[in-house]
Amino acid sequence: xxxxxxxxxxxxxxxxxxxxxxxxxxxxxxxxxxxxxxxxxxxxxxxxxxxxxxxxxxxxxxxxxxxxxxxxxxxxxxxxxxxxxxxxxxxxxxxxxxxxxxxxxxxxxxxxxxxxxxxxxxxxxxxxxxxxxxxxxxxxxxxxxxxxxxxxxxxxxxxxxxxxxxxxxxxxxxxxxxxxxxxxxxxxxxxxxxxxxxxxxxxxxxxxxxxxxxxxxxxxxxxxxxxxxxxxxxxxxxxxxxxxxxxxxxxxxxxxxxxxxxxxxxxxxxxxxxxxxxxxxxxxxxxxxxxxxxxxxxxxxxxxxxxxxxxxxxxxxxxxxxxxxxxxxxxxxxxxxxxxxxxxxxxxxxxxxxxxxxxxxxxxxxxxxxxxxxxxxxxxxxxxxxxxxxxxxxxxxxxxxxxxxxxx
Numbered sequence: 001x002x003x004x005x006x007x008x009x010x011x012x013x014x015x016x017x018x019x020x021x022x023x024x025x026x027x028x029x030x031x032x033x034x035x036x037x038x039x040x041x042x043x044x045x046x047x048x049x050x051x052x053x054x055x056x057x058x059x060x061x062x063x064x065x066x067x068x069x070x071x072x073x074x075x076x077x078x079x080x081x082x083x084x085x086x087x088x089x090x091x092x093x094x095x096x097x098x099x100x101x102x103x104x105x106x107x108x109x110x111x112x113x114x115x116x117x118x119x120x121x122x123x124x125x126x127x128x129x130x131x132x133x134x135x136x137x138x139x140x141x142x143x144x145x146x147x148x149x150x151x152x153x154x155x156x157x158x159x160x161x162x163x164x165x166x167x168x169x170x171x172x173x174x175x176x177x178x179x180x181x182x183x184x185x186x187x188x189x190x191x192x193x194x195x196x197x198x199x200x201x202x203x204x205x206x207x208x209x210x211x212x213x214x215x216x217x218x219x220x221x222x223x224x225x226x227x228x229x230x231x232x233x234x235x236x237x238x239x240x241x242x243x244x245x246x247x248x249x250x251x252x253x254x255x256x257x258x259x260x261x262x263x264x265x266x267x268x269x270x271x272x273x274x275x276x277x278x279x280x281x282x283x284x285x286x287x288x289x290x291x292x293x294x295x296x297x298x299x300x301x302x303x304x305x306x307x308x309x310x311x312x313x314x315x316x317x318x319x320x321x322x323x324x325x326x327x328x329x330x331x332x333x334x335x336x337x338x339x340x341x342x343x344x345x346x347x348x349x350x351x352x353x354x355x356x357x358x359x360x361x362x363x364x365x366x367x368x369x370x371x372x373x374x375x376x377x378x379x380x381x382x383x384x385x386x387x388x389x390x391x392x393x394x395x396x397x398x399x400x401x402x403x404x405x406x407x408x
Contacts, residue, residue: 016093018159026163038110039093042125045118046095050088057081087114087276094155096125097201100136103148103169111136113201114276128201129243137209144168152202201275204236212237216245235268239275257282320360326351346371 016039019027026032060078065071088095091113099108111133112125126133135145148169154162204212211233214220220237224230238255242248248255257272257280259265265282272280286292298304306312330343353370354363 016160018156018161020161023162034108035099038099038108038124039096041118041122042093042096042110042116045116045124046088046092048119049116050085053081053085053088057085083278086278090273092158094153094158096153097128098136098150098152098163100139100147100151101149102146103144104146105148108151109136113274127243129240134209134213137204138206138213139166139168140206141168154202201236208233208236212240213244216241216247231268232271235271236275238280239272239277242277242279255280258288259284324351324360324363342371 016036017027017032057078060074060081063074066074095112095114095116097111097113099110101108109123109132110125111128113128114125115123115127115130116125117123128136135147136150139145139147139150148167150166150168152164152166153160154164208229211220211222214237222230222233235257238257242255257265259268259282261284265284269282272278284292286295298307326344326347328344330341330346333340333342350367350370354366358366
């Protein structure tokens with residue numbers, strides 16, 4: 001558990017700032033006194049939240065397990081409390097990434113890795129993934145997004161060792177900004193390398209944030225050379241989608257992060273937990289197929305080149321089309337729910353349903369949907385329609401005989 005800076009020193013509360021002598025102008029109380037008060041409130045709230053969560057978790061674990069839905073609800077609540085408690089204990093005051101001040105002169109809004117409210121409902125930290133936090137990452141001088149200024153913190157061992165102010169309006173500099181010739185991003189480039197990838201929440205640039213917050217419909221391709229930040233942006237996008245996409249809400253869906261090999265996954269393993277997400281599944285391409293674990297490296301370099309080329313994809317597509325023919329004879333499709341006779345004409349009609357050029361897997365589903373249609377007087381089709389999902393699952397089980405011969 002990280003130590004919270006709420007203990008008393010010889011001359012009062014310990015400061016959240018520990019700036020080196022060369023940055024003594026940034027230690028001016030006129031610049032940081034407001035931050036100090038806010039951090040004191042955060043520290044108190046964290047301490048109280050951790051104590052309350054610990055008590056709630058202990059009570060939930062001691063509660064009767066129940067059966068059915070009651071048991072599932074209890075397990076879900078324990079999982080939620082555990083995840084939240086682990087996230088709060090992972091950080092201390094360094095949950096806070098920075099603050100932004102609107103051009104309307106309102107109080108500063110502090111942005112954090114997680115959202116945090118005190119017992120009165122006051123918003124102490126705004127979750128970085130929320131729409132209201134977008135200007136903190138996306139504001140530029142060309143498009144300030146309603147901000148007068150922005151401050152980013154650098155944390156070292158739980159204390160602020162530096163910070164940077166960016167001013168977007170003429171009013172933003174008056175008595176509030178500590179400017180220097182380095183931005184948080186440029187300063188981060190000179191930081192020490194580590195054996196594991198770190199998140200970049202404190203230095204995300206506007207163009208990176210646009211990728212992270214892009215819509216989730218369809219495919220998003222991010223192209224760039226080595227070392228340009230593609231992986232770290234993809235990881236931040238995963239955390240953002242888990243927060244923002246309603247299809248993933250309440251654990252109805254998930255995110256799978258696929259890497260090229262296990263050392264790569266080990267290198268990036270700390271990023272998502274540091275962003276408050278621990279439910280993302282990771283794997284390599286080899287893990288995605290049953291034969292992957294035993295797949296050997298191709299010894300012949302020419303064969304390896306051929307297998308990895310687009311020519312191989314074209315050859316496989318031609319081979320698949322060769323077998324995309326309806327059964328010439330009728331058959332009984334046997335499942336655990338019904339035995340259904342499908343004649344050659346049924347198969348031929350179903351195979352005509354997909355448009356020419358439809359991808360194989362998509363066409364397969366269309367064929368099964370066509371077989372499940374229930375024309376008047378054909379009750380057997382109704383049987384198939386009722387068990388269609390189970391039939392499709394049965395077809396994928398080895399040894400099951402719900403398979404159309406030579407079909408899709």
